[in-house]
Amino acid sequence: NAGVTQTPKFQVLKTGQSMTLQCAQDMNHEYMSWYRQDPGMGLRLIHYSVGAGITDQGEVPNGYNVSRSTTEDFPLRLLSAAPSQTSVYFCASSGDRAGETQYFGPGTRLLVL
Amino acid sequence: AQTVTQSQPEMSVQEAETVTLSCTYDTSESDYYLFWYKQPPSRQMILVIRQEAYKQQNATENRFSVNFQKAAKSFSLKISDSQLGDAAMYFCAYRSSYGGSQGNLIFGKGTKLSVKP
Numbered sequence: 001n002a003g004v005t006q007t008p009k010f011q012v013l014k015t016g017q018s019m020t021l022q023c024a025q026d027m028n029h030e031y032m033s034w035y036r037q038d039p040g041m042g043l044r045l046i047h048y049s050v051g052a053g054i055t056d057q058g059e060v061p062n063g064y065n066v067s068r069s070t071t072e073d074f075p076l077r078l079l080s081a082a083p084s085q086t087s088v089y090f091c092a093s094s095g096d097r098a099g100e101t102q103y104f105g106p107g108t109r110l111l112v113l
Numbered sequence: 114a115q116t117v118t119q120s121q122p123e124m125s126v127q128e129a130e131t132v133t134l135s136c137t138y139d140t141s142e143s144d145y146y147l148f149w150y151k152q153p154p155s156r157q158m159i160l161v162i163r164q165e166a167y168k169q170q171n172a173t174e175n176r177f178s179v180n181f182q183k184a185a186k187s188f189s190l191k192i193s194d195s196q197l198g199d200a201a202m203y204f205c206a207y208r209s210s211y212g213g214s215q216g217n218l219i220f221g222k223g224t225k226l227s228v229k230p
Contacts, residue, residue, distance in 0.1 A: 033217055040122075042204060042220040043158075050216070058217065090158060092218075098210040099146035099165060102218055104158035 002026050006091050006105035013081040013112045021076040021108050023091030029103075030096040032074040036060065036087040037107075043090060049074055050096065081112045115140045117207050119221035126195045127229050133180075134190045134224045136205030144210040147181070147188045148218070152202040161203070164188065166210075192226075200228045 007022045025032065033048040045058030049068040063085060065077040074093075078085060088109050092102040116139045126132035138147070149161040164172045164181050171179050176196075180189045192199055205221040 031216065035218075035220075040222060042222040043218070044220075045217050048217055088156060092158075096216075098144075098216070099208055101148070101160055101163055102208075103160075104150075107156045107158075109156075 004091055004093055004103050004105035006089075006108050008108060009106065010109045011111070013078075013110065015081060015083060015112060017081050018077070018079050019081065021078075021089055021091075021110075023074045023076065023105060024072050025074075025091075025093040025103075026072065027093060027095075027103070028071060029093035030071065031094045031100070031102070032068065033058070033092045033102065034064070034066065034074070034076045035090045035092065037090060038087050046076065046089075078110075081110075083112045086110060086112045115142075115145075115207050115209070115219050117205055117219050117221040119205055119224050121224045122222070123225045123227070125227045125229060126192070126199075128195055128197060130195055131191060131193045132195055132226065134192075134203050134205075134226065136188045136190070136221055138186050138188065138205075138207050140186070140207065140209075142209060142211075146208045146210065147179075148206040148208065149177070149179070149188075149190045150204045150206060151199075152204065152223075153198075153200070158204075162190065195228050197228050197230060200226055202226070 034046040035043040047066040049055045091105040094100040094102040147164045206218040
C-alpha cells in the first residue's frame with residue numbers, strides 16, 4: 001500500500017517555466033488537497049477536490065491550476081513559475097466523512113530561480 | 114474563519130523528561146476535530162494524535178497525550194519520556210466537521226522541538 005505519492009521530490013525551475021507536480025493515492029479517498037509550506041508560515045491550502053471532476057480554491061490559489069479526472073490523481077500545475085512559488089508542496093488525501101484524518105505525501109521541494 | 118495559534122516557535126526538552134506544546138484555536142463551531150502532526154527533518158507529515166471535539170476524554174497514543182479544554186479552546190500536546198527521535202516540528206491543526214471548503218485542515222505555524230541527550 002503506497003498511500004500518497006508525489007513526484008518529483010525536488011525540482012529547479014527558471015522564472016516563467018511551467019511544470020506539473022504529480023500526486024496519486026491508492027486509498028480510494030474522495031478528498032484531496034494541495035498545501036504549500038513556507039518557513040514560519042505553517043501549511044497553507046492551495047486547491048482541493050472533494051471528488052473526481054470537482055475542484056475549488058483554497059487560501060493561496062493564485063498561479064496554480066488543478067484538475068481531478070480520476071479519484072486517484074490530483075496534479076498541480078504551475079503555469080508560469082515565479083520566485084515567490086519557491087516552497088515545499090504537500091499533497092494530502094482523506095475519506096469524505098467528517099473529521100477524517102488527512103494523509104500526506106512526502107512533499108516536493110521546488111526552487112524557482 | 115477558524116484560526117490556529119501555536120505561541121511557542123521553539124521548545125527544548127531533556128531526554129526522558131516531559132514537555133508540553135501549546136495550541137489554541139478560534140472557532141464558532143461546536144463540532145470539529147483537532148490534530149497534532151509531527152514533521153521530522155525528512156519533511157514527512159506524520160499524524161501523532163487526533164481528538165474529536167464531542168469527546169470529553171483526552172486522546173492518548175503511547176507517550177503522547179493531549180489536554181483538550183473545549184471552553185478555553187486549548188489543545189496542548191504532552192510528550193512523556195522524551196526520546197531523541199521526538200525532535201521535529203510539531204503542527205497543531207483544526208478540521209471542521211462540515212464538508213466542502215470547511216473540510217480542509219487549518220494549521221498553526223508550528224513548534225520546533227529539540228531533544229537534548
